Amino acid sequence: MPKPIVAVVGRPNVGKSTLVNRIAQGRDAIVHESRGVTRDRSYHEADWNGVEFVLVDTGGIETGRTDDAFSGRIREQALAAVEEADAIVFVVDGRTGATEEDEAVARILRRSDKPVFLCVNKVDDPTNEAALWDFYSLGLDEPRALSALHGTGTGDLLDDLVGSFPEEVAHDDVYPEGTVNIAIIGRPNVGKSSLVNRIAGRTRSIVSDVAGTTRDAVDIVVERDGVPFRIVDTAGMRKRSVVHEDIEYYSMVRGLRAIDEADVCLLVVDSSEGMTEQDQKIAGLAIERGCALVVLLNKWDLADTDRKREECVMSVDRRLDFAPWAPRLRISALTGRSVDKIWALVAQVCENRSRQVPTSALNDLLQRLRETGHTVSRDRKRLRIMYGTQTGSRPPVFAFFCNYPEVVDDNFRRYLENRLRENFDLEGTPVRLRFRRKD
Ligand code: GDP
Numbered sequence: 001m002p003k004p005i006v007a008v009v010g011r012p013n014v015g016k017s018t019l020v021n022r023i024a025q026g027r028d029a030i031v032h033e034s035r036g037v038t039r040d041r042s043y044h045e046a047d048w049n050g051v052e053f054v055l056v057d058t059g060g061i062e063t064g065r066t067d068d069a070f071s072g073r074i075r076e077q078a079l080a081a082v083e084e085a086d087a088i089v090f091v092v093d094g095r096t097g098a099t100e101e102d103e104a105v106a107r108i109l110r111r112s113d114k115p116v117f118l119c120v121n122k123v124d125d126p127t128n129e130a131a132l133w134d135f136y137s138l139g140l141d142e143p144r145a146l147s148a149l150h151g152t153g154t155g156d157l158l159d160d161l162v163g164s165f166p167e168e169v170a171h172d173d174v175y176p177e178g179t180v181n182i183a184i185i186g187r188p189n190v191g192k193s194s195l196v197n198r199i200a201g202r203t204r205s206i207v208s209d210v211a212g213t214t215r216d217a218v219d220i221v222v223e224r225d226g227v228p229f230r231i232v233d234t235a236g237m238r239k240r241s242v243v244h245e246d247i248e249y250y251s252m253v254r255g256l257r258a259i260d261e262a263d264v265c266l267l268v269v270d271s272s273e274g275m276t277e278q279d280q281k282i283a284g285l286a287i288e289r290g291c292a293l294v295v296l297l298n299k300w301d302l303a304d305t306d307r308k309r310e311e312c313v314m315s316v317d318r319r320l321d322f323a324p325w326a327p328r329l330r331i332s333a334l335t336g337r338s339v340d341k342i343w344a345l346v347a348q349v350c351e352n353r354s355r356q357v358p359t360s361a362l363n364d365l366l367q368r369l370r371e372t373g374h375t376v377s378r379d380r381k382r383l384r385i386m387y388g389t390q391t392g393s394r395p396p397v398f399a400f401f402c403n404y405p406e407v408v409d410d411n412f413r414r415y416l417e418n419r420l421r422e423n424f425d426l427e428g429t430p431v432r433l434r435f436r437r438k439d
């Protein structure tokens with residue numbers, strides 16, 4: 001189930017970040033600001049009584065601008081939240097009372113059908129009900145007193161917030177067994193929705209707008225060679241009339257949310273631009289979360305000279321030097337080139353991600369490596385791996401029992417990972433290596 005997105009909106013300095021940090025309990029933001037965005041925004045994971053959600057701190061609107069631009073920005077921010085979030089926390093300042101900007105935001109939020117929680121912050125004395133009076137005029141739900149600083153009122157807010165989320169539907173009830181969950185990720189305009197349209201248009205597909213799922217979450221299920229593939233949360237890819245930075249940010253947040261659900265991430269790259277830093281970051285997040293990764297070099301039709309093709313491939317090699325194992329496929333969502341080849345590749349990397357390497361095969365490999373004499377040492381401590389075993393799957397986790405786990409460095413990890421990849425088919429999947437002491 002995609003996690004609900006909760007947008008925290010309001011004027012600068014009302015306490016949005018303080019509230020977000022309190023709710024996210026200081027967990028680091030997953031991603032700050034998207035490329036080309038100057039104002040800081042952050043995406044945080046949070047949970048309340050086991051219900052997980054994503055908080056978007058729409059953060060600092062630059063102050064020091066002209067008044068018009070300033071309130072324009074506040075309106076944009078509210079509009080994007082209304083369009084893209086599943087619930088909205090509107091923070092106002094109990095010490096200043098309702099301002100014109102608050103009014104402007106309220107006007108937008110009143111028209112939305114998403115749940116809105118009006119939080120009057122900085123009410124450090126919870127008995128001070130007078131602080132709330134001014135905010136009834138905003139015409140939203142009952143204002144609630146909050147102190148983000150001290151934490152009063154946040155428990156009740158979270159109860160109600162989580163209560164507003166749609167009921168969860170267990171995956172098993174909805175999707176056939178063995179369904180491969182796919183997230184299509186990438187920057188705006190790389191061709192994600194074109195790709196989805198092509199996939200949905202050319203194959204028998206079911207668009208399941210499953211009742212009870214988070215509003216807006218739309219999944220596409222495609223069956224190929226008997227394997228059901230589910231493309232997670234394609235709603236974020238729909239065409240929009242207005243494109244502005246906030247929407248871009250939300251679409252990235254949706255992508256990240258889809259990663260959480262996915263077995264395989266298809267990272268779509270625009271071949272005419274090559275792989276960018278942002279693409280690289282997204283790839284890193286997918287790997288960190290244990291997803292298999294396939295890179296789709298889209299718009300290959302635009303790479304019409306050898307030089308362009310070479311530059312594109314080089315940019316991928318360079319930016320993806322931490323995941324040379326991720327297969328690349330040159331496609332064109334426009335012409336349909338190689339789009340059909342995606343499925344076999346996805347099925348393969350998925351199989352690799354579930355691979356179980358027999359302990360005997362792993363230890364045969366370790367024996368051969370010992371015979372080469374290659375190892376690592378520090379302070380007269382020379383690493384000796386006694387044996388290894390696979391302790392986890394999806395993605396594969398290998399544990400190695402050794403005399404001095406502390407001398408293992410990145411180089412040695414890479415060396416061992418490369419040997420594993422040479423000997424076992426692990427294309428497209430991250431692997432995790434753990435070193436444990438065994439005296
Ligand atoms: P943002 O710009 O809306 O994200 O606001 P911040 O979270 O950065 O907070 C602005 C200022 O208000 C900071 O100095 C906070 O310490 C302060 N602040 C936030 N919440 C509270 C609160 O509940 N009570 C009091 N007294 N101060 C608060």
Ligand code: GDP
Nearest residue numbers: 188189190191192193194237298299332333334
């Ligand atoms: P999204 O924002 O990632 O969903 O990107 P879109 O699917 O909206 O595509 C952005 C633009 O790129 C549109 O104008 C598409 O027609 C164009 N586009 C998408 N795929 C291709 C492709 O393979 N080749 C070419 N030449 N253009 C493409």
